[in-house]
Amino acid sequence: MKGYAWALAATAAATLAGLAMRERFDLVNIAMVYLLAVVVVALRESRGPTVAATVLSVAAFDILFVPPLGTFTVDDAQYLLTFAIMLAVGLIISGLKEKARRQAKAQAELGLAAETERIRSALLASISHDLRTPLAVMSGASSSLAERGERMSADERNALARSVFDQAREMSAQVDKVLQMTRLETGAITLERDWQSLGDIAGAVLRRLTDRVASHRIVVDLAPDLPLLRVDAALIDQALSNLVENALRHTPPGTVVQLRGRRIGEEVVVSVEDFGPGLPDAEIERLFEKFHHVASEGATAGMGLGLSICRAIVRLHGGRVWAERIAGGGLAFRFTLPIEPEPSLPTELATR
Numbered sequence: 001m002k003g004y005a006w007a008l009a010a011t012a013a014a015t016l017a018g019l020a021m022r023e024r025f026d027l028v029n030i031a032m033v034y035l036l037a038v039v040v041v042a043l044r045e046s047r048g049p050t051v052a053a054t055v056l057s058v059a060a061f062d063i064l065f066v067p068p069l070g071t072f073t074v075d076d077a078q079y080l081l082t083f084a085i086m087l088a089v090g091l092i093i094s095g096l097k098e099k100a101r102r103q104a105k106a107q108a109e110l111g112l113a114a115e116t117e118r119i120r121s122a123l124l125a126s127i128s129h130d131l132r133t134p135l136a137v138m139s140g141a142s143s144s145l146a147e148r149g150e151r152m153s154a155d156e157r158n159a160l161a162r163s164v165f166d167q168a169r170e171m172s173a174q175v176d177k178v179l180q181m182t183r184l185e186t187g188a189i190t191l192e193r194d195w196q197s198l199g200d201i202a203g204a205v206l207r208r209l210t211d212r213v214a215s216h217r218i219v220v221d222l223a224p225d226l227p228l229l230r231v232d233a234a235l236i237d238q239a240l241s242n243l244v245e246n247a248l249r250h251t252p253p254g255t256v257v258q259l260r261g262r263r264i265g266e267e268v269v270v271s272v273e274d275f276g277p278g279l280p281d282a283e284i285e286r287l288f289e290k291f292h293h294v295a296s297e298g299a300t301a302g303m304g305l306g307l308s309i310c311r312a313i314v315r316l317h318g319g320r321v322w323a324e325r326i327a328g329g330g331l332a333f334r335f336t337l338p339i340e341p342e343p344s345l346p347t348e349l350a351t352r
Contacts, residue, residue: 003041003049010037011056018065027065031082034061038086042093050094051087058083134167141167174305184312191235191316195228195342198261198268205240206259212245215253222261226268230340231317239313242306243272243333251276251330267319267336275330284331287323310335 014037018030034057041053062083063070141160149157183189199222206213206220229236240259247257251274260271279287288311314321314335321335 003045004052006045007041007049007053007056010041010053011060013037014057015060015064018061022065028082030065031061031086034058035086035089038090039093042090043097045094047091047094047098050090054087054090058086134171137167138164184309184316189235189316191232193230193232196231196233196236197228198222198226198270201233201237201240202259202261205237205244209241209244209248212248213257216248216251217254217256219256219258221258223263226261226263227339228342229268229337231337235313235316236337239310239335240270240272242310243335246306246333247272247274247276247331250274263339266339268339269334269336271332271334273326273330273332275326275328277329279331284323284325287333288321307333 011034014034017033021030021033038050038053038057042050141163145152145157145160149160152160202220202222206218244257244259251257256275258271258273260273262269262271288307310333311321314337318338319336321333323331323333326332
C-alpha cells in the first residue's frame with residue numbers, strides 16, 4: 001500500500017506543478033513533469049505502483065490539460081504517443097530496477113556462500129592443525145602406558161597420564177570455543193543480566209586460571225570507584241578469561257600482565273596489558289578476526305577464536321573492544337561496558 005500511496009502523491013504533485021505551469025508552458029513540458037513523477041515512482045517502488053502512477057498521470061494529464069478538457073477524449077493523436085511513452089518509460093525503469101535488485105541479491109548470496117566456505121575451510125584447517133599436536137601427544141603417551149606401563153615407575157606413569165589429561169582438557173576447551181562462537185553468531189545466546197562487581201568477576205577469573213598464571217606476574221589495578229555493572233557475569237568472565245589467556249600465551253614466563261579497570265564517562269574500561277614483544281600494526285588490526293593466528297615465539301596452539309569470542313560478547317553488552325600498543329612495546333586489550341543507573345533500594349530497606 002505504501003507504493004500506491006507514493007504513486008498517488010507523485011501524481012498529485014505533478015498535477016499541482018502542471019496547473020502552475022499551464023499559463024506559461026506548452027503541454028509537452030507539462031507532460032514531462034508527469035513523466036518525471038512516473039520515473040520517481042519507478043525508481044522507488046515495484047512494477048504495480050509504477051503502472052498505477054502511469055495510469056493516474058495519463059488520466060490527470062488527459063482530463064486537465066489535453067483538449068477537450070474534462071474528458072478522456074483526445075483530439076490530437078500525438079498525445080496517445082505521449083501516453084504510450086510514459087507507460088513504456090515507467091515499465092522499462094521498473095524492469096531495470098528489478099533486474100538490478102535480483103542481481104544484487106544473487107551477488108550477496110554468492111558472497112555469503114563464499115564467506116561461509118572460507119570460514120568452513122579455515123575451521124577445518126585450524127582443527128587439523130591445532131588438534132594434531134594434542135592428539136599426537138595423547139597417542140604417544142597412551143601407547144607408552146599400554147605397551148610398557150608395567151615397567152615404568154609410578155612418577156613416569158603419572159607424568160604420562162597427566163599429559164593425556166592436560167591435552168584432552170585443551171582439546172575440549174578448543175571445541176567449546178567453536179561451539180560458543182557458533183552460538184554467538186547465530187544469536188542463540190540470550191544475556192542473563194544481573195548487577196555484578198568487576199572485582200568479583202576478575203577474582204573468579206584469576207582463581208580459575210591459578211595454574212596458568214603461576215608463570216607470570218599478575219597485577220590487578222581496579223579503581224575503587226567502579227560502579228556495579230548490569231551484565232551477564234558468565235559471559236564477561238569468559239571474555240576476560242580469553243584476554244588473560246591470550247596475554248599468557250604470547251608473552252614469555254615472568255612477564256608482567258596487568259588487569260585494570262577504570263571509569264571513563266558513562267563507561268567502564270577494562271584492560272589486560274602485557275609487556276611482551278608487541279606486534280606490527282597490520283597484525284594488531286587483524287587480532288579479533290576469526291581463526292587468525294599470531295606467530296610468536298613460544299606461543300601455544302589455539303584456534304584463533306578467543307579474541308573473536310571476546311569481541312562478540314562485548315558487542316552483545318553494547319560495548320567496544322580494541323587493541324593498542326602501550327609504552328615499553330607491549331599490547332593492551334581493552335573493552336568497554338556501559339554503566340546503567342543502579343536500582344534504588346525499597347524505602348523500607350533504605351531507612352533501616
